[in-house]
Each structure stands twice: as structure tokens, then as C-alpha cells.
Amino acid sequence: MRLRHIEVFYTIYTSGSVTNAAKILHITQPSVSKALAHAEMQLGFPLFKRVRGRLIPTGEAEMLIGEVDKLYQQLRTIRSTAENIKKSDFGQVNLALSPALGFNIAPKALATFKKQHTNVNVNLLAIHNQDVFNALVEHKCDLAVMFAPESMPGVASISFGQGEFVIMYPKKFFPDLPTKLPLKA
Numbered sequence: 001m002r003l004r005h006i007e008v009f010y011t012i013y014t015s016g017s018v019t020n021a022a023k024i025l026h027i028t029q030p031s032v033s034k035a036l037a038h039a040e041m042q043l044g045f046p047l048f049k050r051v052r053g054r055l056i057p058t059g060e061a062e063m064l065i066g067e068v069d070k071l072y073q074q075l076r077t078i079r080s081t082a083e084n085i086k087k088s089d090f091g092q093v094n095l096a097l098s099p100a101l102g103f104n105i106a107p108k109a110l111a112t113f114k115k116q117h118t119n120v121n122v123n124l125l126a127i128h129n130q131d132v133f134n135a136l137v138e139h140k141c142d143l144a145v146m147f148a149p150e151s152m153p154g155v156a157s158i159s160f161g162q163g164e165f166v167i168m169y170p171k172k173f174f175p176d177l178p179t180k181l182p183l184k185a
Contacts, residue, residue, distance in 0.1 A: 005039035008032055009047055010068050013057060079141045092121045096141035099126040106145070 001009070009020040012032070022029045040046050047064070048055035057065070098104050102124060111120055125141050134151045135141045149157060169177075 094141040096125045096144035136143040
């Protein structure tokens with residue numbers, strides 16, 4: 001199937017008719033019918049049964065729609081990526097951060113940054129480490145600040161600081177604990 005055939009099939013399937021598909025695709029009804037007929041000819045099986053002027057998806061169409069829907073989700077991701085790339089040319093930085101960083105550290109740093117770069121808009125995206133790679137690949141963010149992220153193919157990382165965890169507890173519950181605890185058990 002060609003991409004145009006997939007587009008026509010998906011639009012007919014989701015809109016319910018050739019007429020609706022033609023309106024959505026901004027083409028004529030005969031063009032939609034012709035593309036559908038060509039797709040069915042290439043596939044070697046019908047995608048719809050014609051019943052009293054209506055198109056009813058065949059079993060083959062029902063099996064095919066899951067894969068076509070996955071393709072449409074990928075196309076939406078491509079459109080979203082393109083839109084995010086377009087927006088980034090206008091003095092905009094999309095920054096993803098671990099949720100914990102968004103409460104104190106990031107707002108202070110951004111306030112300083114905005115004083116020096118008044119024409120740059122900064123969008124913050126609180127995101128968990130496991131979602132960072134997709135956000136970077138889809139250009140939902142330009143860079144990310146995370147706690148100990150895993151290495152990801154095609155993504156460079158720079159360590160720019162260290163911190164320490166502090167455990168607070170009432171002394172009466174743990175009177176013999178040392179001043180430092182190793183993280184490993």
C-alpha cells in the first residue's frame with residue numbers, strides 16, 4: 001500500500017464514508033473512490049463491503065486498522081516534532097527537568113537567566129527520567145536536567161554538579177547510627 005492509499009483507507013474507516021473522507025482530505029469523492037479501488041487491487045482483497053450505499057469494513061480491514069493506527073500515531077509524532085522545531089527558531093528553549101528540580105532550583109536559575117536573556121522564552125516540562133529520551137527525540141524539549149540519567153543512544157550527557165542526600169530522623173529512634181550512611185546495603 002502506498003502512503004496515499006493508507007491515508008484514504010484510514011480516513012474512510014474513521015469517518016465512515018467516502019463523502020466524509022473526501023471532505024477531510026480536501027479531495028473529490030471520485031478521487032477517494034479511485035484511491036480505495038487501487039489500494040484494494042494492490043492488496044488483492046476488499047477493505048470495505050458496499051451495503052446499501054454504506055461502506056462496512058471487512059475482516060481484513062479490521063486486521064489492518066491496528067497497524068495503520070500505529071502509523072498514524074507516528075505521523076502525529078512527526079507533525080509534533082516539526083511544529084516544535086519550527087517554534088524553537090524564535091528564541092524559545094524547552095527545558096525538561098526532574099519534578100524535584102522544578103520547585104526550588106530551576107525557578108531561581110531561570111529568574112537569573114531571564115534577566116540576562118529577556119527575549120528568550122523558556123518552557124519547563126516536568127518529566128521523569130524514563131520519558132526523557134522520547135521528549136528529546138520528538139523535540140518536545142531542547143535539553144533536560146535530570147538526576148543520574150541512564151545513557152541513551154544519540155543523546156549526549158554532561159555531569160555539571162554533585163549533591164548529597166540527607167536523612168533526617170528523631171535521634172531517639174536510631175541513637176547508634178553513624179553520621180554518614182553508604183547507599184549500598
